[in-house]
Amino acid sequence: MGNQNNGKKFNDDFKKMVVDLYHSGHLVKDLSSEYSVSEVTIYNWIKKYSPISLEDGSRVTPDDLAQLKKQIRRL
Template identity: 65%
Template sequence: MESRNKRKYNDDFNKMVVELYHTGSSVSTLSSEYGVSEVTIYKWIKALTPVNGEEMV
């Protein structure tokens, strides 16, 4: 069974996009620039952003 056009991005790429978001880039800009859907970027932000300001180790 083939997944529907889903691309697998590596963790470093995901982290880089989230870092760019945290440094002021908009999700729509990042989506256009890197060819990743806005929904996917929001999922990465949610998954990779520490809760309650705690540092991720």
């Protein structure tokens, strides 16, 4: 499959596309069978790539938030 790296790992663009499809109304079960990815994996991607709304109205993903916190600790 062209969406995989090294035959096992999916790239971030593919993961985000699957999460976007989930948010547009597709069922995890359907996405799992269509893209040959386990439902557990898709739920993990949803958790990682779904945006969080902040008080100021902006949105950030949990992954982006973790990277920002890591950068703050380094500073």
